[in-house]
Amino acid sequence: MAFELPPLPFAKDALEPHISARTFEFHHGKHHQSYVTNLNNLVKDSPMASQSLEDIIGATAKDASKAGVFNNAAQVWNHTFFWNSMKPKGGGQPSGDVASAITGAFGSFDKFKDEFKQAAATQFGSGWAWLVIEGGKLKVTKTANAINPMSQGQTALLTCDVWEHAYYLDYQNRRPDFVAAFLDNLVNWDFVAANLSKAR
Numbered sequence: 001m002a003f004e005l006p007p008l009p010f011a012k013d014a015l016e017p018h019i020s021a022r023t024f025e026f027h028h029g030k031h032h033q034s035y036v037t038n039l040n041n042l043v044k045d046s047p048m049a050s051q052s053l054e055d056i057i058g059a060t061a062k063d064a065s066k067a068g069v070f071n072n073a074a075q076v077w078n079h080t081f082f083w084n085s086m087k088p089k090g091g092g093q094p095s096g097d098v099a100s101a102i103t104g105a106f107g108s109f110d111k112f113k114d115e116f117k118q119a120a121a122t123q124f125g126s127g128w129a130w131l132v133i134e135g136g137k138l139k140v141t142k143t144a145n146a147i148n149p150m151s152q153g154q155t156a157l158l159t160c161d162v163w164e165h166a167y168y169l170d171y172q173n174r175r176p177d178f179v180a181a182f183l184d185n186l187v188n189w190d191f192v193a194a195n196l197s198k199a200r
């Protein structure tokens with residue numbers, strides 16, 4: 001059973017004006033699809049063809065000879081996780097357990113936002129900004145290229161894609177404006193809450 005491109009969890013124009021339908025046509029329809037196609041071609045006729053994405057990522061993360069498989073498998077997973085990290089009319093402050101976990105870890109929601117923006121802005125070149133839980137503690141991290149928290153012994157709660165293909169059509173070189181729009185208008189805190197409760 002080959003890997004398939006999962007549908008977006010919202011209509012491709014549902015996050016406008018913050019992320020355009022045209023961005024999703026390329027980012028989901030072309031980039032995410034390419035990772036799926038490349039992964040299927042790479043694992044075809046190998047035992048990995050019948051493994052889960054998570055198992056493939058775990059088995060290839062530290063194996064330089066499998067970098068191509070890792071990069072494509074992780075990018076398939078990362079993009080699905082990123083779509084689910086957003087929703088129409090999202091963003092702003094979380095509530096309940098997520099709010100108290102963020103305040104406990106960062107001091108305040110504003111301090112969390114500053115740390116997340118800083119991680120996203122300072123990831124040199126392509127990569128991802130994350131909110132993760134590690135050893136019961138929330139942290140903000142950044143990773144290069146396809147690397148994700150799963151391959152670092154952490155559990156992902158939220159991510160923002162900071163590859164140029166994520167924002168260039170809508171924001172050109174203004175990555176910080178894209179990240180601010182993500183935090184203020186798009187974050188799906190219900191998804192974060194579900195991830196946090198599974199991780200605890």
Ligand SMILES: [Fe+2]
Binds near residue numbers: 027031079161165166
């Ligand atoms: Fe991307």
